[in-house]
Amino acid sequence: AAAEEAARVARERREAEMAAAEEAEAAAERLVAEEAAASAEAKAAVLAEEAAGGFRFDVVSAPRGAEETGSWSDALEGRVFEQMLAAFDNYPPEEVEALLAALVRAAGDGEAEAERSLLKLAGLARSIEALPAAGSGGDGALAADEARSLYSQVRMWGKDGERWLEGR
Incomplete structure (x- = not known):
């Protein structure tokens, strides 16, 4: 049993x-x-x-915060361009504009790497724009260090436009 x-x-x-x-x-x-x-x-x-x-950032697989950017727009492009101008302070504005235009054109043609670069640039532009508000708490040195770091990243991602510049 x-x-x-x-x-x-x-x-x-x-x-x-x-x-x-x-x-x-x-x-x-x-x-x-x-x-x-x-x-x-x-x-x-x-x-x-x-x-x-047009093209749209793939917000399903994009990094956190990307959903704020959504579709690429003239306004977003202007914000990114302003930050690229500041980051590429030793470049003529026409060359900075050409880098960004090359990225936008490539992304519009379906180049995933160009889209990724634009997504990163959009996020960095937002981060840089948020710095004065974050830095108003009193630690200006920390905000300046953060700005230098962010501008360095803007230069890195912005230089990706060289891959799609016409005539190169």
Whole structure:
């Protein structure tokens, strides 16, 4: 009787483990299906935007804060250009404008790396614009260090435009 009881308990345990494994597998399959549907929706939105002749940052996979930028606009381009001018203080404004224009053109043509550079530049521009408010608390040296760091990053991402400059 004890052996039968032990066998029954073992069988019930195996059945419970199998049921739990099946449930976990079903949950994983549901999650994969939901992610695929979300990805398909995002891709359809991107294709529609591209068909309209523009581009949109992929906010599904973009870094935190990117959702604030959304579609590239003239206003956003102006903000980025201002920060690039400050960062590229040893470049003529026409060259800075050419770098940014090359990035925008390449992103519009579907170059993912150019889009990524613009996304980073947009985020950096927002960070730089937020510095005076953050630095007004009293620590000007810290804000100046942060500004130097951010401008260095703007130069790095802005130089990516050289890859798509015409005539180079």
